[in-house]
Amino acid sequence: MPRVTQRRIARTRITQHGIAPSRTKHFRSRLLLTRGAVLGVTLATGLTLAACGSTSKSSNPLKPAGAKGSVVVGSANFPEDELLAQIYTDALQAKGVKVTTKFNIGAREAYYPQIVSGTITILPEYNGALLTTSVDKNSTAASTDQVNAELRAKLPPSLEILNSSSAQDKDSVTVTSATASKYHLTAISDLAPNAKKLVIGGPPEFRTRADGLVGLKKIYGLTFSKFQPLDEAGPITVSALKTGRVQAADLFTTDPSILINHFVVLQDPKHLFAAQNVTPLVYKKGVNSTIIGTLNAISAKLTTEGLLQLDKLIGVNKENYTTVAKNWLTQNGLS
Numbered sequence: 001m002p003r004v005t006q007r008r009i010a011r012t013r014i015t016q017h018g019i020a021p022s023r024t025k026h027f028r029s030r031l032l033l034t035r036g037a038v039l040g041v042t043l044a045t046g047l048t049l050a051a052c053g054s055t056s057k058s059s060n061p062l063k064p065a066g067a068k069g070s071v072v073v074g075s076a077n078f079p080e081d082e083l084l085a086q087i088y089t090d091a092l093q094a095k096g097v098k099v100t101t102k103f104n105i106g107a108r109e110a111y112y113p114q115i116v117s118g119t120i121t122i123l124p125e126y127n128g129a130l131l132t133t134s135v136d137k138n139s140t141a142a143s144t145d146q147v148n149a150e151l152r153a154k155l156p157p158s159l160e161i162l163n164s165s166s167a168q169d170k171d172s173v174t175v176t177s178a179t180a181s182k183y184h185l186t187a188i189s190d191l192a193p194n195a196k197k198l199v200i201g202g203p204p205e206f207r208t209r210a211d212g213l214v215g216l217k218k219i220y221g222l223t224f225s226k227f228q229p230l231d232e233a234g235p236i237t238v239s240a241l242k243t244g245r246v247q248a249a250d251l252f253t254t255d256p257s258i259l260i261n262h263f264v265v266l267q268d269p270k271h272l273f274a275a276q277n278v279t280p281l282v283y284k285k286g287v288n289s290t291i292i293g294t295l296n297a298i299s300a301k302l303t304t305e306g307l308l309q310l311d312k313l314i315g316v317n318k319e320n321y322t323t324v325a326k327n328w329l330t331q332n333g334l335s
Contacts, residue, residue: 068095068096068097068098068288068290069097069098069286069287069288069290069291070097070098070099070100071092071097071098071099071100071121071122071286071287071291072099072100072101072102072119072120072121072122072286073085073088073089073092073099073100073101073102073103073120073121073122073123074101074102074103074105074111074114074115074120074122074123075102075103075104075105075111075123075124076104076105076106076107076108076111076123077104077105077106077107079311079314079315080169080254080307080310080311081124082103082104082321083310083311083314083321083324083325084124084278085101085103085123085124086103086321086322086324086325087298087325087328087329088122088124088280088295088298089101089325090322090325090326090329090335091294091295091297091298091329091334091335092291092294092295094329094334094335095290095291095294096290097290097291097294102120105120108129108130108133108134111123112134115159115281115282115283116156116158116159116283117158118158118283118285118286120283121282121283121286121287122280122281122282122283122286122287122291122295123280123281123282124278124279124280124281125161125278125279125280125281126168126169126170126276126277126278126279127144127147127148127151127161127164127275127276127277127279128141128147128170128274128275128276128277129276130151130161130279130281131147131150131151131154132274135150135151135154135155136150136154141274141275142271142274142275143271143275144164144275144277146275147274147275147277148161148164148277148279157284158283158284158285159281159282159283159284160281160282160284161279161280161281161282162279162280162281162282162292162295162296162299163279163280163295163296163299163300164275164277164278164279164299165277165278165279165298165299165300165301165302165303166277166302166303166304167254167277167278167302167303167304167306167307168253168275168276168277168278168304169252169253169254169276169278169304169307170252170253170273170274170275170276171211171233171250171251171252171253171273172250172251172252172253172265172266172268172273173188173191173200173216173248173249173250173265173266173268174241174248174249174250174251174258174263174264174265174266175241175247175248175249175263175264175266176241176242176244176247176261176262176263176264177262177263177264179198179247179248179264180264180266185264185266186264186266186267187266187267187268187269188216188220188222188266188267188268188269188270188272189220189269189270190266191220191222191248191266192220192221192222195222195223195224195225196223196224196225197225198224198225198247198248199224199225199226199227199228199245199246199247199248200213200216200224200226200227200228200246200247200248200249200250201227201228201229201230201237201240201241201245201246201248201249201250202227202229202230202232202233202237202249202250203229203230203231203232203233203250204229206227206229206250207227207229211272211273211274212250213227215272216272219270219272220270220272224248228240228245228246230246230249233249233250233251233252233255237249237250237251238251238255238257238261241261241263242261248266251263251265253265253304253308254304254307254308254311255308255311256308256311256312256315256316258308259308259309259312260312260316278299278302278307279299280295280296280298280299282295294334297334298334301332301334306328310324310328
């Protein structure tokens with residue numbers, strides 16, 4: 001399993017949502033039923049579905065509800081993705097779309113087959129991880145445009161991606177503000193004159209990964225004085241960076257510790273780390289223009305800095321998902 005999947009599963013779960021009822025099972029009519037009996041059963045079933053509403057076990061979440069539609073919004077099993085799914089849910093409901101939620105499903109291996117089949121209609125995804133874990137494991141696409149082009153060409157016919165946000169949750173080379181000031185650092189390439197004086201830290205596999213020390217040398221020409229094995233963008237890495245045990249470290253771009261400690265994430269103009277833009281993944285037959293427009297409007301407003309702030313609110317301040325989602329939508333004129 002690619003590291004991006006492993007570390008997301010490993011994050012602390014903050015789950016405040018139940019699992020929505022599954023879709024209705026459809027039964028074949030017996031061959032011996034007369035045409036009139038079949039019609040009667042069909043009409044009775046239709047009345048039952050209409051009476052139950054969008055969250056009933058007997059509802060079909062993909063059956064259009066007037067012009068607005070009816071959808072199932074799902075999420076993976078980590079806090080950031082659940083929050084994004086809540087934002088999608090609230091925005092769609094504000095537009096009159098009937099929404100059933102199915103949050104905290106599990107890893108991509110668990111939820112991807114469900115959206116392919118239409119059991120789930122909408123998911124907040126990360127384009128690079130989606131491509132390399134579920135669509136094309138041999139892909140070498142790096143930039144947002146390259147990743148999305150491959151996804152559009154290779155996704156199953158039942159699926160499509162909508163507009164990607166600029167928000168990304170991915171690996172980074174991060175330094176303290178003091179180190180950034182001392183060496184005039186804004187991008188990874190700025191490390192070149194002084195890398196041999198600096199210690200870089202990260203998980204043990206960072207030493208041999210193409211998007212680790214190997215890539216830093218091959219793509220940016222960087223050789224550091226030492227590599228210090230630490231944990232995977234966790235508290236040991238944060239502590240090592242704060243105390244100066246390492247001067248650069250592999251952290252994830254939406255880690256709240258970046259804000260708390262005023263760390264500086266160095267820009268990656270040569271795309272050492274593949275794009276991981278937050279991108280709505282949808283079941284084509286389950287969406288309409290209202291739904292697509294609403295989700296694209298969210299993507300247009302969502303930034304990495306904004307996502308980092310949201311993660312801080314739920315992960316550090318322990319604020320409620322629903323409150324954080326509603327406030328973000330209001331602040332961005334989307335509620």
